[in-house]
Amino acid sequence: MGHAAGLFNGAADQTLISRVTPTAEQRQFLQTHWNAVADHLRQVLSARHGYPVSTWLQGSYKYATLIKPVRPAEEYDVDVGVYFQWDKSEDIEPTPRQLRDWVQAEIVTYARTCEDLHTVEAPKERCSRVSYVRQFHIDTPVYHLDPKRDHRRLACLSDKWEASDPKAIYKWFKAAVPAGDREQLRRLVRYLKAWAAVSFDDVPSSRPSSILLTVVATEAYQGLWARRLLAFADDDALISVIKAVHDRLFADRAVNNPVDESESINRMSAEDWDGFLPRLGNLRDIAERADDSVDEAAAALIWSEAFSFLMPLPEAGEVEIVDEASGRAVMQLPEIDIEVYSRNPKAFISRHRNEVPGVAKNCDLAFRIVNPHVVPEYATVEWTVRNEGEDADVRSDLGHRQVGMKLLSANEHTAYVGRHFMDCVVRQNGQVYALRRVPVMIREVRHVARNPPRPAYTKLRSFIRRR
Known part of the structure; x- marks a missing residue:
């Protein structure tokens, strides 16, 4: 079973498939x-x-x-x-x-x-x-x-x-794999579409079409028939499909209609293709690194490079990256203060450390790393909002991300009732050094409780392999 199988399609409260599938x-x-x-x-x-x-x-x-x-x-x-x-x-x-x-x-x-x-x-x-x-x-x-x-x-x-x-190609899709494998194939197509949805903001014309992803994923999955005979976790299957699709499209950009070879499904221009192929190569690199990871936390953080705020992370308050040889943490965890302000008029309400146990809607939150000396000199800091709950689902506001060199602060506002996360990830040269998960509980209240009890969030240690 893959390291992050439970976060793709498991029993966890938040999975990738549940976050991207309509209710x-x-x-x-x-x-x-x-x-x-x-x-x-x-x-x-x-x-x-x-x-x-x-x-x-x-x-x-x-x-x-x-x-x-x-x-x-x-x-x-x-x-x-x-x-x-x-x-x-x-x-x-x-x-x-x-x-x-x-x-x-x-x-x-x-x-x-x-x-x-x-x-x-x-x-x-x-x-x-x-x-x-x-x-x-x-x-x-x-x-x-x-x-x-x-x-x-x-x-x-x-x-x-x-x-x-369209009826002929749909019939081809239904007959492409046995009925018992069809649901996994559908999930794999959804994962690839989710990747495409968050990976082409700067080059939208290079974003692959739904039918292109469906055809190449299906034909790649057909070739995995031997591995499908045994239990095949979704992340393992996705890694194999990504590799097969990259090998195919890197060698030849032609993708024809499987029921009409005279019709090309790949309608990208040469310029748009040049924007697509490097991102597909980057997806393959992410998949291979996730495959080499040693635990769920490490794999999820690597997959989050591809799926951004769509990828759920383990239920933990802290993820500490540990050197496999010495057993010591690579860096001290960032401590994050959160100041809460009301709107109209703007007024300071409260300050919290590493969590916001209760806050009303329509408030401003100012997140700040209070021990900036622990962040390496040339590290990037990612602030990723992962929204959960019915309110966020109705608006299809699943989250967003901002990244910057030593970006020590971020500002957000509260909009949807429920539990959400602000995840602060420190990376250097692409390698994760530490993660601090800041849970934010938004309630239908007018005032924020001053001294709420701290929940017992756990701490994960994730080993890093030296290459």
């Missing part, structure tokens, strides 16, 4: 609305234009690999294909642009009746889009379906037909 309530909200818009389009388009119209859910929701938006500004993406049916042998048929205009017009009409729908965007080349409250949009690609030949083609806004059959 049952969120899935219900999505399902209610895509069903409603699909019902409307089927009925109205067929009655108005005389063609049988069907809809088919596709994309990540259909594959069961959908992940949450990882930041408040992002949205869930649900794809509902709209299929106009007629026999291709007919002499007269609507043009691709006509189909797109018909669907766009009905979406605009539907938007006037749906309170939760707030924006109808200008049509895109391959789909129309409607955005809802609660960070959710529906894309509606439009197809011609020839039922006699079971053939589909996509209607583009540029008035062109494009060969595209």
